[in-house]
Amino acid sequence: MNMIMLGPPGSGKGTQSVILAERLGLRTISTGAIFRKNIAEGTELGRLAKSYIDEGKLVPDEVTVGLLKDSVKGLDGIILDGFPRTVAQAEALADFLDIDCVLYLDVDYDEVVNRLSGRRECAVCGSPTHVSMGNKVCQKCGGELIQRADDKEEVIRKRFVEYEKATKPLVDYYEKKGKLITLLARGSVEEITEKILGELKR
Numbered sequence: 394m395n396m397i398m399l400g401p402p403g404s405g406k407g408t409q410s411v412i413l414a415e416r417l418g419l420r421t422i423s424t425g426a427i428f429r430k431n432i433a434e435g436t437e438l439g440r441l442a443k444s445y446i447d448e449g450k451l452v453p454d455e456v457t458v459g460l461l462k463d464s465v466k467g468l469d470g471i472i473l474d475g476f477p478r479t480v481a482q483a484e485a486l487a488d489f490l491d492i493d494c495v496l497y498l499d500v501d502y503d504e505v506v507n508r509l510s511g512r513r514e515c516a517v518c519g520s521p522t523h524v525s526m527g528n529k530v531c532q533k534c535g536g537e538l539i540q541r542a543d544d545k546e547e548v549i550r551k552r553f554v555e556y557e558k559a560t561k562p563l564v565d566y567y568e569k570k571g572k573l574i575t576l577l578a579r580g581s582v583e584e585i586t587e588k589i590l591g592e593l594k595r
């Protein structure tokens with residue numbers, strides 16, 4: 394089974410992808426995480442991606458589609474986190490990967506801002522957490538917890554504008570294909586995971 398996680402910034406796509414991958418025996422591929430790894434390693438791709446990400450903009454489709462295509466080659470049983478983010482990316486994806494369902498995590502704007510501003514991730518393994526959990530270091534590997542550069546308030550606002558303009562049309566796109574499962578992503582991480590698993594069983 395191949396699945397897409399869709400939703401605005403801070404809807405919990407990354408957190409739920411990691412949990413669902415473990416629970417369902419799937420593999421998560423996050424284009425954002427690949428970009429951040431390349432930025433940390435100082436690669437050419439990282440430098441290019443950083444110039445867009447720091448501005449709250451999307452990395453151009455040519456770059457992102459090529460990267461994703463290489464990452465999923467020969468694989469099955471994937472959860473895509475953060476891809477596709479434009480209709481052009483979705484159309485390109487249809488040529489090289491069969492998608493069974495698209496989970497759309499719908500959230501309130503206020504909840505999202507709270508999640509994003511309190512979000513932290515491990516500098517070593519990338520595991521996500523939130524200040525409300527009260528952790529001082531990563532619970533998986535003991536690494537330092539840091540705030541993503543694009544979780545600063547002015548960048549968050551720009552990411553929302555990009556989401557509304559470029560990514561939200563994908564809700565309609567996958568609805569028309571009969572692949573969309575919409576979930577109101579309200580409540581604790583565990584409650585949302587259980588809701589998703591319940592929907593997937595149906």
Ligand code: AMP
Nearest residue numbers: 424425426446450451452457475476478
């Ligand atoms: P994420 O970790 O999914 O929130 O992604 C962080 C940032 O990476 C986004 O705000 C974009 O700038 C960039 N990015 C990640 N995935 C894509 C994509 N599929 N298309 C374009 N830009 C992307």
